[in-house]
Amino acid sequence: MTGTRGADTAQLMEMLSASLAAYYGDFTAAAASENLTASQAKTLNVLRRGPAAMRVLAAILTCDASNMTGIVDRLEKRGLVQREPSPTDRRVKNVVITTEGERVIDVIRGKMHTTRAGLDRLDDEERSTLYALLERAFMQQPATA
Amino acid sequence: MTGTRGADTAQLMEMLSASLAAYYGDFTAAAASENLTASQAKTLNVLRRGPAAMRVLAAILTCDASNMTGIVDRLEKRGLVQREPSPTDRRVKNVVITTEGERVIDVIRGKMHTTRAGLDRLDDEERSTLYALLERAFMQQPATA
DNA sequence: TATTGTTATACTCTATAACTATA
């Protein structure tokens, strides 16, 4: 665990790439099993924590605002989210997840068996270490939060 | 680094999700700066290590074989890859990266400033640890390699 | 004037099904 092998930047980026691809594949498959695309599931995942304006959603999903219209349209058509007018700014529409939407995203999370099995191979201390290292490397960008 | 905070599965999966978004956003932006989509750049990245048949590429990129036709078409039209007939099986076409393709994917890798800066925050031992943990968690799936 | 959300447009990615040429 303290060796130097496999620690140069190129190899680490390859490992990150492969790991994140595995995670993303697991997420996409779980979403597909509920007939949702990855973008739709990601949107539900964000809304799971609370309502957000269209513009805010687009910023979080790093896509153009015009894309959110279609994504939210499809989620709304399936009754997984709802558009509500903002009380404070009549230009803004807040998107709210429905009870059914919460149910579906929770099911998807529960279906990420590959990721869960992988994380289960780590003990508590290793999981804390992994969390801390990812946080250091990815969550402290100067102006990307 | 040995604390227990932030180590439960749900939080760790959130951190993975956020890390993925940061990494993928960095990669996508770098690819876009060279007028390539993420799928096109990912294909070049795979071919950087050697030729591969259409079918094999599709398996690695986890998409249907029919998708590769279009992706490789566009890369070929820009002179970044070439289709070559397999000497051993006349059904198979091997896709080979060109010198220009190698140049472009190397440029893209070099432009992943956010990811590189993040990894630079870790010292050698931390990088080795991160590599080992990711390998344990994601690279030892029973039948997904 | 600037901003929010939408529409229109064009391109890319994606899976499914059907096709061809091989094996």
Place this chain on the structure above:
DNA sequence: TATAGTTATAGAGTATAACAATA
């Protein structure tokens, strides 16, 4: 029969530009 690659098709994601309503 089965497999490799392609084509046709349709749905979804994506960015750009232009627009109406609101700030």
